[in-house]
Amino acid sequence: MNRYTRTGIEGLDAILNGGLPSSSTVLVNGAPGTGKTILGMQFLYDGAQNQNENGIYITFEQFPDQIYEDMRAFGWDIKALERENKLRVVCMSPETLLEQMKLPNGLFDQLVKEINCKRIVIDSLNLFYLGIDDIVKKRSTIYSIRNILRKHSLTSLLIHENSTVVSEEETFVNYVVDGVIKLTLQEQNSIYRKRTLEVLKLRGRKIKEGEHIYRINEQGIHLIPALTMIEDKVVVEERTNITTGIPVLDQYLSGGIPNGTSFIFDTNSKANYSYITASIVTSRILAGEKVLLLLSSLVTVLDIEHLFSLYGVSLKELVKDKKVYFIEHYDRPFPEFYKDTVIHVKDLSDDEFKHFIKDKLDPIFAKGTEDGDKWFVYYDLNTIVSARGKDFVKEYFTEEVAKISSYGMSMVALCNFTEIGAETASFLERTCNGVFQTWVDGNYQYFQLKKSPQGNMSPPLVVENIQSKPFIRLV
Numbered sequence: 001m002n003r004y005t006r007t008g009i010e011g012l013d014a015i016l017n018g019g020l021p022s023s024s025t026v027l028v029n030g031a032p033g034t035g036k037t038i039l040g041m042q043f044l045y046d047g048a049q050n051q052n053e054n055g056i057y058i059t060f061e062q063f064p065d066q067i068y069e070d071m072r073a074f075g076w077d078i079k080a081l082e083r084e085n086k087l088r089v090v091c092m093s094p095e096t097l098l099e100q101m102k103l104p105n106g107l108f109d110q111l112v113k114e115i116n117c118k119r120i121v122i123d124s125l126n127l128f129y130l131g132i133d134d135i136v137k138k139r140s141t142i143y144s145i146r147n148i149l150r151k152h153s154l155t156s157l158l159i160h161e162n163s164t165v166v167s168e169e170e171t172f173v174n175y176v177v178d179g180v181i182k183l184t185l186q187e188q189n190s191i192y193r194k195r196t197l198e199v200l201k202l203r204g205r206k207i208k209e210g211e212h213i214y215r216i217n218e219q220g221i222h223l224i225p226a227l228t229m230i231e232d233k234v235v236v237e238e239r240t241n242i243t244t245g246i247p248v249l250d251q252y253l254s255g256g257i258p259n260g261t262s263f264i265f266d267t268n269s270k271a272n273y274s275y276i277t278a279s280i281v282t283s284r285i286l287a288g289e290k291v292l293l294l295l296s297s298l299v300t301v302l303d304i305e306h307l308f309s310l311y312g313v314s315l316k317e318l319v320k321d322k323k324v325y326f327i328e329h330y331d332r333p334f335p336e337f338y339k340d341t342v343i344h345v346k347d348l349s350d351d352e353f354k355h356f357i358k359d360k361l362d363p364i365f366a367k368g369t370e371d372g373d374k375w376f377v378y379y380d381l382n383t384i385v386s387a388r389g390k391d392f393v394k395e396y397f398t399e400e401v402a403k404i405s406s407y408g409m410s411m412v413a414l415c416n417f418t419e420i421g422a423e424t425a426s427f428l429e430r431t432c433n434g435v436f437q438t439w440v441d442g443n444y445q446y447f448q449l450k451k452s453p454q455g456n457m458s459p460p461l462v463v464e465n466i467q468s469k470p471f472i473r474l475v
Contacts, residue, residue: 004205005053005119005155008046009039011223015199015208020179023153024203025146027125027173029160030183034195035216036159038074039183040121041067042220043157045076047119048086053155055119056088056111058097060127064089074220085115094127098141101148112152120149123159125173142176178203184211197223210459242287242410245279245311248461248474249447253434254454256283259374261433261453262401262411264381266425268418270440274299274307276447276463277378279470280412282311284376285318289410290368292361294327296380296414301326301338311469325364327357329387350392354399365407377404377411381428382419390424401431412436438463447474 004019047053081087100106179202196211214223241255305315318324417425435451449458461474
């Protein structure tokens, strides 16, 4: 038996991670015109037509003929499904329904058994307690409805017309039901209206939080989950993903950072990004890649040696096997063992720097491509900005991204967007395939995937320290 029930609305099923918990009772709350009836009927139609799950639509205000006509606009032949005993549209008063629901072998029981009903929509719950002044009686009515629906193991949508003021009854209903889906119609750009859906609650199901935009088109409700963009199919389909070593981040990246892509990582001095970047870099090394590191003023080769060792990578072994190079902008001592791997650029002009790096590294990368080697590049762009300025970075970084992609290499470049300014930051974001960001707010550090080749984004995730590798957890 399925543990969840598809709604038939693709985007909604995506944010529900498959669908509604089977036999659950879910409130669909929204103002007039938000599409509550369409959502309910789409849920029933898909069940009857595609899932072998018959359903009943109970309405207190609309006659069946009006519903048949309205739903025909979406290509749904409700009367045909009724003739096949897959669907029923029933119009009755709330009092009659409640009476029949409580009656053993009453009309409600007969309807459920007659078509082997698995799904039901009741439109609307408000009318059940219309005219009932006693709050105890109102709550008793709601409990009775929910319990009877559960007894029949029906996956149920209870439509609710929300008001501008949240009443005690509405709060109580939200507490009693298993889930709450809220539909809203908001002003957008003065003359337009934006339809959004938000799952406020769902017992027994992990959900994707946030307000999700939906449209009502010729197929019914079409929902676009929040935090998704257009997928770069060329990158996604033709490249292999390498894990970042951070499970939650890998989930949003569909497995990891694809080969041949460049990511920029926006951070600042308050945020501790070292474990995130170390996990990404060492994961590439453990996957067999060689690495080029452009060092910052705050990090020495001994710091990297210690940090990499925490992730099971020996920097000295990489040096011995010629699998690592460092670009150094500062005049500081290096341990003798590492000197042959260091590319000193402190005294070079901008043009000399570009030509020197090209002459030094391009042959290495080209040979690596011929030999089947893969390289990973980690740049601290803050260092280049400090040494050479924002204008140089814009020109140089564009060339680097193009070169790295042509060699099938991958890159993560660290940068402080606040320091370089919005215009330069926007340019760098457009240049890259993906964008990470981490920041501190109050007593917590956050991380967000803001752009990716897969078209995915993440909500702001809390960075939690843990004692085992990768030493951080994104929650």
